[in-house]
Amino acid sequence: MTIGIAKSVLAGAVALALGTGAAWAQAKDVKFTLDWAVQGNHAIWTVAQERGYFTKEGLNVKIDRGFGSGDAVTKVASGAYDIGFSDINAVIKYNGENPTNPVIGVFQTFDKTLNSIITLKKSGIKSPKDLVGKNLGSPEADSSRLMFPAFAKANGLDPAAVKWTSMQPQLREAMLVQGQVDAISGFASTSVFNLTGVGVAEADIVVFSFPDNGLDLYGSTVIVRKEFAEKNPDTVAAFVRATVAGLKDVAKDPDGVIPTLAKVDPLVKQDLEKARLKFVLDRAMLTPGIKANGFGHVDPARMLKSIEVAAEAYALKAVPKPEDVYSTKFLPPADQRKP
Template identity: 40%
Template sequence: MMRAPTRRSVLSTGLAAGILAAPGVRAQAARRRVRFCLDWTWQSAHSAWTLAADRGFFSEAGIDVQIDRGFGSGDTMTKVAAGTYDIGFADTNLLLKFNHENPTAQLTSVFILYDASPNAAIFLKSSGITKPKDLEGRKISVTDGEGTRLLFPIFARANQLDMSKIELLSVTAQLRDTMVVQRRADATLGFLTTTALNMVGAGVPRGDIGWLQYNSWGVALYSSGLVVRKDYAERNPEAVSAFIAATIRGLRAMLADPVAAMASLKRREALIDEAIEISRNELINEVALLTANVRANGVSTVDRARFEASAAQVAEAFQIPIRPPMDFTYTDRFLPADRKII
């Protein structure tokens, strides 16, 4: 015979259910929300984070991550500084200028992904451009706020270019590379890993595309990495460390299984060409990510002398009257000891 529930049985059952559910509830509640903004539209390099999300690396690290596309490094940094996002992926060379101009909302890089900057001037070889001086007298398509455009004065200064002899055509990101393919511009500025593969996707044979990578022409820059507000990092050290740890796991997974990584990316942007993105990733590995330093010592292994020398170039190009130490724009305090990714 069924018995009507008593107040005591209801309370006992509810308490027991609460005890049983508590571990899962606590685990879910413990996951801190982190809003993350990329530097650009979805591309192969971003698959380290999409794969980390899909395989549960963020959740296992105790964070719940929202990943959004970006609209240029400058735009991403502005949004992180404003508190719209907690962490951004951006060209860390721009931090010196940003921090100098925004002393009350300073950012710091906590992880450098690219050991060599893929910033470059990209062109069709038929243009006859083979060296920096050949850019004089040319039209170059650029997108305002994009990292390579903002850093171009450093490249120009290092190679003694007369900027008055170069016509910069300000266009949208969607038109920038197309301008070169259509021969409406002689060259463009961007990450060569982005632009070169965009041109391939537009039907240009890769062998017809040339570039002048900043790092090969007197500007030994580090490049893109994770940036946060300094005060956010101080208040949330566990979240920053967890995000970096999951990022490193994502990088290892991306390098071990690029096909799965691109499939993860395609779940966010159905229009990407997975074959193109795999080729893009191979180029990134070649020119920016898997340098001898990273292979030997791990990702985000930063040499202070090199960092401060390139920061001095940035300061000079932007006419910033300071020569700050590395700690002004970069810290390694949130990095794990093991940062090997291959």
């Protein structure tokens, strides 16, 4: 009797192991590109990876750093990556210029854009209008640079009244500190902490955020090629569910999720990224609208306004339709997305 039970238990264990192995072997490989170097807010996905949320959804996700929102959109559109993370405004630009191969947002991660113009007090730039005649620097694919015409219009500037200097991403803040440019464009969450990380006092940093200067636009979103979403709806929905699970952990315990970043970038500075994550949570991911409606919520009228503003800024000949920019059909129910 005892031997029979033992054999039964052993058989069950073997079957379970084989079943688990089969499930693991059948996991869907997904290549995922971030929008930038690994930072605090990217813990949404590193914690999802470490705590098994992707595995639970049947996904085997490879996370790579990015080189700008525009670059992420291009890589997803080309099929080099299955899923990406990018500023929604870069998506609008790409789709307006490439209507036959649209990329769509499937999880609006940032309720507000972090696009900004950043300078130092020593520049003497005290308002957006003081940018006239100045030299601004950024990588060419930077989303804040791409959206500068809209920022300029909202603040009564001629976009052509500034000069742009292009540089590699890792040189942007250094060139500002060295005075090689008067101001830079970028996400405040990137540039502010890169500057403080090299010894610039926070009080010496001047930030003109887009939302505080006339452009209440949506920010970064999880993106996929529309064709990929249509052919792989279960994969997209699974990735979104894992993202929600990761985001809930990030919101609940921002300090506790930071160590997971080291699995993607062992050189990450954890104290710096803790501060950066809290900065982003406060300004973009845990806004009053998100607290009321849940992660990933999109207001159709506000999204339409974002599309109109971006289309004008980029002088798009073809204005993308909302359904070609963003889809809510991959979201879990609202009650499952509450912080």
